[in-house]
Amino acid sequence: MEADFSGIKAAVFDLDGTVNYGDKIIPGAKETIDFLRSKGIRILFATNNSGKTRQFLTDKLHRLGIECDVEDVYNSGYVAVRLVEEKGLRNTYVVGSNSFKEELSKVTNLVDEDHADTLVVGIDTRFDYERMTAALRAALRSETIIFCNEDVSYIGEGERIFPGAGAMTGFITNCSGKRPDYIVGKPNTPMFDLISKNTGIPCSEMVMIGDSYRSDVGFARNAGAKCILIGEERDDVVCVPTVRDIQGLMWTH
């Protein structure tokens, strides 16, 4: 598909599979980011990872050799926290990591399953039958349910498959029969809306760069942004074999 990236003011990079693969940087990612910055393009990062804080992800990018400010890094957990704050949601039961719970505790009252009015669900690698039971009960009584994202799996350590937040959210919808009121992660738009609001750049002047057709391309389309898909060939979207190829693609025009 033909590419037209005139008027683009910002590039939003997915992380896992685009910039890094676990703790390793993907060859060409840093150079591409530096190149785009030299052309006056603002660089942002958007990941569905809700298990880590923005600060953790920022520190990780620094370790990988990529310069960025914490304000440039967006994850679904952060967007969930902002949503809970904005809506003034109280009495929240959380399925998620300890750091996610800590971030949420700054904007809402964390409660047990028998006192929940709000349920927030992200990835929880310590999810077990006890937590499933509590989460089910919290889901049944909650007035508001927020999912970080519905990614059922991801490729992690050792390039092996792991269950994603979608394992926890799928459990909630299957066992409680309730659907979420909000899904804040990609491919839904709340994360893009927040990036646009905070940067003052309209979505139409941003390009999303990622390796997932469903998550990244869907995200850009739903928000009205441009997009580039890495490592896959699709007829209906601009594709490049590797992250390195973005440089030539965006500056042949």
Place this chain on the structure above:
Amino acid sequence: MEADFSGIKAAVFDLDGTVNYGDKIIPGAKETIDFLRSKGIRILFATNNSGKTRQFLTDKLHRLGIECDVEDVYNSGYVAVRLVEEKGLRNTYVVGSNSFKEELSKVTNLVDEDHADTLVVGIDTRFDYERMTAALRAALRSETIIFCNEDVSYIGEGERIFPGAGAMTGFITNCSGKRPDYIVGKPNTPMFDLISKNTGIPCSEMVMIGDSYRSDVGFARNAGAKCILIGEERDDVVCVPTVRDIQGLMWTH
């Protein structure tokens, strides 16, 4: 709905919610079973519980004061074991209780997730992220997938809601995208077929007695058996308020 139970040779009782409530017998259950036996009706038990063995369930019934032989007690775990044996399935990864794994180990080779050709999924109250990860990987490579049942929840201790085997099976279908080749529990027919085969009584000459419209009534209908629903009012099935009322219902004819 009008009842006609002439020609009935056997009554198949659901357990939880029909005969017992956790460790307590439901008033009238023993008397009803004794009454039906005095009329020459054979008594059998059918439960979706895959976490316990037939022997465990039989011992429990004895403790509740109900006479029965282990051969009269059917659970979805037992039906799964018989199916694995009958089909000659090998290299099996199991999601389930230790006793279920032990029963399966008598008829198949239990393996880890990287060597599975068959996946069998029952309730596992020790399901956690590590087991989820292994189960997902086993699901992706298995040629044959067997679910014990898809009951998403049940009412247990303290009359509170708990996740059922459907939490584990829902995880498999959601995260792997694969559906089972066999579902052996109610409302599917394999359990009724096995009861009929072992007793020599056709399904049409049996009545299923239970408290779940979906599970018990569906089970009877799918197998071509009669049924009585306890504790619920439905237009399309014979209903009684309590298990005690079955006596009058079946012998006013």
